[in-house]
Amino acid sequence: xxxxxxxxxxxxxxxxxxxxxxxxxxxxxxxxxxxxxxxxxxxxxxxxxxxxxxxxxxxxxxxxxxxxxxxxxxxxxxxxxxxxxxxxxxxxxxxxxxxxxxxxxxxxxxxxxxxxxxxxxxxxxxxxxxxxxxxxxxxxxxxxxxxxxxxxxxxxxxxxxxxxxxxxxxxxxxxxxxxxxxxxxxxxxxxxxxxxxxxxxxxxxxxxxxxxxxxxxxxxxxxxxxxxxxxxxxxxxxxxxxxxxxxxxxxxxxxxxxxxxxxxxxxxxxxxxxxxxxxxxxxxxxxxxxxxxxxxxxxxxxxxxxxxxxxxxxxxxxxxxxxxxxxxxxxxxxxx
Amino acid sequence: xxxxxxxxxxxxxxxxxxxxxxxxxxxxxxxxxxxxxxxxxxxxxxxxxxxxxxxxxxxxxxxxxxxxxxxxxxxxxxxxxxxxxxxxxxxxxxxxxxxxxxxxxxxxxxxxxxxxxxxxxxxxxxxxxxxxxxxxxxxxxxxxxxxxxxxxxxxxxxxxxxxxxxxxxxxxxxxxxxxxxxxxxxxxxxxxxxxxxxxxxxxxxxxxxxxxxxxxxxxxxxxxxxxxxxxxxxxxxxxxxxxxxxxxxxxxxxxxxxxxxxxxxxxxxxxxxxxxxxxxxxxxxxxxxxxxxxxxxxxxxxxxxxxxxxxxxxxxxxxxxxxxxxxxxxxxxxxxxxxxxxxxxxxxxxxxxxxxxxxxxxxxxxxxxxxxxxxxxxxxxxxxxxxxxxxxxxxxxxxxxxxxxxxxxxxxxxxxxxxxxxxxxxxxxxxxxxxxxxxxxxxxxxxxxx
Ligand code: HDD
Ligand code: HEM
Ligand code: HEM
Numbered sequence: 001x002x003x004x005x006x007x008x009x010x011x012x013x014x015x016x017x018x019x020x021x022x023x024x025x026x027x028x029x030x031x032x033x034x035x036x037x038x039x040x041x042x043x044x045x046x047x048x049x050x051x052x053x054x055x056x057x058x059x060x061x062x063x064x065x066x067x068x069x070x071x072x073x074x075x076x077x078x079x080x081x082x083x084x085x086x087x088x089x090x091x092x093x094x095x096x097x098x099x100x101x102x103x104x105x106x107x108x109x110x111x112x113x114x115x116x117x118x119x120x121x122x123x124x125x126x127x128x129x130x131x132x133x134x135x136x137x138x139x140x141x142x143x144x145x146x147x148x149x150x151x152x153x154x155x156x157x158x159x160x161x162x163x164x165x166x167x168x169x170x171x172x173x174x175x176x177x178x179x180x181x182x183x184x185x186x187x188x189x190x191x192x193x194x195x196x197x198x199x200x201x202x203x204x205x206x207x208x209x210x211x212x213x214x215x216x217x218x219x220x221x222x223x224x225x226x227x228x229x230x231x232x233x234x235x236x237x238x239x240x241x242x243x244x245x246x247x248x249x250x251x252x253x254x255x256x257x258x259x260x261x262x263x264x265x266x267x268x269x270x271x272x273x274x275x276x277x278x279x280x281x282x283x284x285x286x287x288x289x290x291x292x293x294x295x296x297x298x299x300x301x302x303x304x305x306x307x308x309x310x311x312x313x314x315x316x317x318x319x320x321x322x323x324x325x326x327x328x329x330x331x332x333x334x335x336x
Numbered sequence: 337x338x339x340x341x342x343x344x345x346x347x348x349x350x351x352x353x354x355x356x357x358x359x360x361x362x363x364x365x366x367x368x369x370x371x372x373x374x375x376x377x378x379x380x381x382x383x384x385x386x387x388x389x390x391x392x393x394x395x396x397x398x399x400x401x402x403x404x405x406x407x408x409x410x411x412x413x414x415x416x417x418x419x420x421x422x423x424x425x426x427x428x429x430x431x432x433x434x435x436x437x438x439x440x441x442x443x444x445x446x447x448x449x450x451x452x453x454x455x456x457x458x459x460x461x462x463x464x465x466x467x468x469x470x471x472x473x474x475x476x477x478x479x480x481x482x483x484x485x486x487x488x489x490x491x492x493x494x495x496x497x498x499x500x501x502x503x504x505x506x507x508x509x510x511x512x513x514x515x516x517x518x519x520x521x522x523x524x525x526x527x528x529x530x531x532x533x534x535x536x537x538x539x540x541x542x543x544x545x546x547x548x549x550x551x552x553x554x555x556x557x558x559x560x561x562x563x564x565x566x567x568x569x570x571x572x573x574x575x576x577x578x579x580x581x582x583x584x585x586x587x588x589x590x591x592x593x594x595x596x597x598x599x600x601x602x603x604x605x606x607x608x609x610x611x612x613x614x615x616x617x618x619x620x621x622x623x624x625x626x627x628x629x630x631x632x633x634x635x636x637x638x639x640x641x642x643x644x645x646x647x648x649x650x651x652x653x654x655x656x657x658x659x660x661x662x663x664x665x666x667x668x669x670x671x672x673x674x675x676x677x678x679x680x681x682x683x684x685x686x687x688x689x690x691x692x693x694x695x696x697x698x699x700x701x702x703x704x705x706x707x708x709x710x711x712x713x714x715x716x717x718x719x720x721x722x723x724x725x726x727x728x729x730x731x732x733x734x735x736x737x738x739x740x741x742x743x744x745x746x747x748x749x750x751x752x753x754x755x756x757x758x759x760x761x762x763x764x765x766x767x768x769x770x771x772x773x774x775x776x777x778x779x780x781x782x783x784x785x786x
Binding site: 057058060061063064065067068069071072073075076078079080081082083084085086087089090093094096097098100101102103104105108296297299300303304307308310311314315318319321322325326 | 394397398400401402404405406407408409411412413415416417418419420422423424426427428430431433434435436437438440441442444445446447448449452453456469501504505506507733735737738740741744745748752755756759763
């Protein structure tokens with residue numbers, strides 16, 4: 001495999017990791033706030049907090065990893081995206097900052113505070129929307145190079161149906177992924193009352209997810225034909241994804257094997273995410289940046305890959321320990 | 337000076353880094369103090385020390401959160417505000433930036449585990465061991481990020497021909513001449529500041545009337561370590577001066593208002609500079625001290641600013657920043673030394689209110705020294721962003737909206753700063769150590785509730 005392919009695969013894998021853990025995190029924050037407002041809060045809050053508290057910081061690092069990694073492997077991205085994304089990027093940053101810090105203020109401060117909870121509950125939904133917009137921009141048509149300047153066509157972006165369909169997909173996916181994970185977790189914790197509420201949410205958000213995905217397909221054919229054709233060439237991945245979705249919904253309906261159910265959700269999103277990513281290649285940003293054209297020099301690329309291997313051999317055991325202690329430890333999960 | 341995109345980008349970068357560095361310093365130093373306290377608690381089988389570790393760790397989680405979000409802001413802002421710089425420098429120095437994320441990852445995982453496993457292990461030593469990866473992770477991330485900053489000061493490990501970079505050696509770029517002193521000084525000053533800030537908080541409570549053993553142990557522990565770190569910081573600071581004299585003489589010369597290259601150069605403290613004639617008035621001169629700082633010997637020749645074209649001079653106000661930083665360093669070492677001496681020879685004066693007040697003052701001063709030190713090195717590097725290769729104005733973004741972003745982020749940092757402080761104060765006021773000792777059945781609980 002060439003350096004650029006290794007690089008982009010690794011980065012895409014981490015972005016996938018971020019999408020999953022962050023979705024769980026963002027959705028949980030929103031559910032917990034929603035539960036509080038509607039009075040269902042007490043039942044589900046315990047489950048949510050027991051899972052979230054030890055892992056929220058790790059979630060953020062997935063994102064940092066992707067950001068630093070993409071600039072490291074493909075320095076040209078710094079130039080194009082850096083120049084064009086000042087405003088949307090800064091807005092996403094501010095949302096992330098509010099969410100992360102108020103989460104901590106709420107949970108570690110001396111007493112829970114409803115306003116803090118409101119802040120991190122709602123920003124949790126705005127962040128996926130704003131980050132998804134960055135993926136939208138990578139489809140091309142929203143960035144223009146004028147001489148030495150790179151400009152973002154904000155107007156075109158706001159009026160584009162494709163852009164809005166992606167935002168919609170991001171929102172419902174977050175709620176679906178989160179609800180299905182929490183259903184599984186509540187079940188493990190033997191908290192049946194919470195499980196009942198969460199199970200209803202998971203089912204409720206399943207159809208909108210698939211509906212939004214179709215919208216994105218349709219809008220894509222209108223926006224970037226090249227990418228759309230390339231997606232059709234890889235259509236098997238989307239078919240497999242659909243298959244796992246069906247399996248997940250089936251397991252939810254029969255209320256069985258929640259572990260497998262959540263795994264199916266992971267695979268559903270995995271196949272769709274990698275199908276999208278694979279067909280996006282070789283472009284990082286249509287039509288300006290390709291992976292081959294922008295990859296860092298071989299010396300640095302090689303050094304980064306070695307650093308990555310070294311880093312992983314440190315991280316994987318630590319992550320396993322974290323999961324063993326908080327995710328798969330029956331006593332902890334049940335709150336004992 | 338114009339208030340253009342360039343200026344706004346500089347201000348926004350300085351603002352974000354200046355805000356982040358407060359939390360980063362705590363993030364690097366406090367885990368070390370937590371580790372020391374928990375270890376003392378286990379070795380002496382003294383629950384007071386373990387409680388100390390526990391309470392510090394609890395406050396630490398709140399500051400870490402702000403450190404993480406502001407750090408994320410820097411990571412993205414470097415690309416957003418200095419795209420051309422990142423495009424160029426990224427080709428040579430991407431490695432440590434990338435490795436830093438692993439260090440964070442490692443730290444974040446074990447911090448999560450550490451915070452939620454206080455009473456989960458049968459042997460307390462297992463829990464204590466979990467803080468070691470946190471210490472390693474945070475100090476390693478400081479190490480990696482500081483190598484990047486060192487690279488900006490003394491770039492090497494590549495060749496630049498007509499805008500094309502060749503001959504890249506990532507490790508040589510990382511281990512550049514500025515790395516050893518910079519890393520060592522950044523680490524030691526972070527440890528010093530954290531120890532002193534914790535000491536200042538303790539001294540504050542003692543002044544307000546809390547006299548139980550718990551506070552005494554806390555103060556002795558933090559002050560003793562402050563002394564160790566203060567001496568280390570001063571020694572390494574001296575080495576940093578020698579580094580500058582050799583590799584970045586214009587920065588040292590600007591810090592010292594030293595214009596003519598000469599031997600037996602005087603060290604100038606304070607004073608006022610006449611911008612036209614370059615004459616210094618009202619200063620305090622220490623004969624030959626600058627030569628000694630630069631090379632350990634009065635006969636060391638110290639390069640003066642006149643050797644450099646005037647448009648490459650750093651702003652000359654860095655002199656005050658440098659003097660203040662060094663002054664604070666002396667102050668901290670003196671106060672910590674005084675406390676330790678009094679404790680050894682005049683035990684009954686250990687709780688002298690004046691001594692305690694000096695310690696309280698040292699907390700904010702040490703944080704101020706961190707800020708001054710960073711502004712000094714960053715401004716002292718100007719007009720270069722990559723010394724000798726790229727000027728700062730060549731690296732800046734062309735986007736027109738930096739001004740609005742500056743307003744937005746200023747508001748964000750103001751809110752975060754205020755809420756974070758309020759949350760921390762409430763947290764410790766609602767749950768004072770006496771109450772917690774009572775609850776956990778530790779001796780000393782219930783006394784002197786504030
Ligand atoms: C508690 C904080 C603190 C204290 C007490 C001191 N310093 Fe410092 N100093 C820093 C915190 C700091 C810093 C924030 O860590 C800097 C900024 C960037 C860096 O590399 O370290 C720094 C930079 C810095 C530099 C510039 C290095 C460079 O640009 O490469 C020099 C020459 C010194 N220091 C020298 C000293 C001396 C002689 C001190 C005498 C006591 C001293 N510092 C105390
Ligand atoms: C990897 C490490 C660092 C990088 C890549 C970096 C990068 C930059 C850049 C691009 C600038 C703009 C140049 C300018 O404003 O003149 C700058 C300035 C500045 N940086 Fe750094 N910096 C680093 C470390 C730090 C740290 C840790 C601090 C701590 C507070 C800091 C403080 C500042 C300040 C205060 C300015 C403004 C200087 C001025 O107004 O002239 N920097 N830095
Ligand atoms: C020498 C000065 C600096 C020190 C000592 C330092 C140290 C730290 C620490 C201790 C944290 C908290 C991390 C955690 O607990 O997980 C942090 C966060 C962060 N810092 Fe800094 N930092 C410095 C300057 C910078 C600069 C210049 C950058 C930008 C390149 C940067 C990027 C980050 C990022 C991206 C995070 C968030 C990481 C996360 O999510 O865990 N830091 N930094």
